Amino acid sequence: MRADNMVQDVLAIQAPSHSRDVFGQLMMAAALIRETMAPDLRVQVTLRGENSAVFADSYPGGVTRGIVAGRPFDQDKKQLQVARVLKNGTLQQGLIEVHGGDVAAMIQQYMAESEQAQSLVRLEIEESKDRKISAVAVMAQLLPDGTAESMAQVEQHLNAVNLLSAEAEETARALCPGGLILSHHPIEFGCVCNRDKVVGALATMGVEEIQQIVRADETLTINCEYCLSQYNVTPNELAALLPN
Helix, strand or coil: CECHHHHHHHHHHHCCCCCHHHHHHHHHHHHHHHHHHCCCCEEEEEEECCCEEEEEEECCCCEEEEEEEECCCCCCCEEEEEEEECCCCCEEEEEEEECCCCHHHHHHHHHHHHCCCCEEEEEEEEECCCCCEEEEEEEEECCCCCCHHHHHHHHHHHHHCCCCCCCHHHHHHHHCCCCCCCCCCCCEECCCCCHHHHHHHHCCCCHHHHHHHHHCCCCEEEECCCCCCEEEECHHHHHCCCCC
């Protein structure tokens, strides 16, 4: 998976002061897990430390967004959570403890422990002097009738490819010589926020709280944490949320 533009765009919007590589890699990991395990579902991946958190959120169709919060990660134990949002809105999730700072190794550990799938994962990001991003993600999984020898062969092929300079199809053909590419799926940074969702969220406020804002004749300004879009909600719009 080539994710140059997605990682470039999310780093430009979020402009994290720390954990840039971890953030970019987790964004790719969320998209990779969704495409591999649940392409028709929303997949959320969260990495938490004692005072740190990185969150990535990938939607069917390829739109992926994320947030960095807290302080830089240290090398102490962290928790990795992967959640699928099912069609009925419930969450199906797995949670593991991880160590170190290698996100690819964390995803491999999650796949083995929570999905019972032996996998090879590579998440690579390179930033040039002019801050142009090259980003690529690869996941290879061992099928039930596969052998350790076949997985070792795939790993050998993977290690021989310069992932950051290769196109996605080139990498796929190197990993599986003679294999058939079935489809291409876009991956991009984006957000699903809109005005209706913002107003709908405000409707969950208490009646008394809404009445106070309306009486004060205040316009509420709501900023999306993911894409930084700004929404101004007028007192008349808030008044429309009140029961008749």
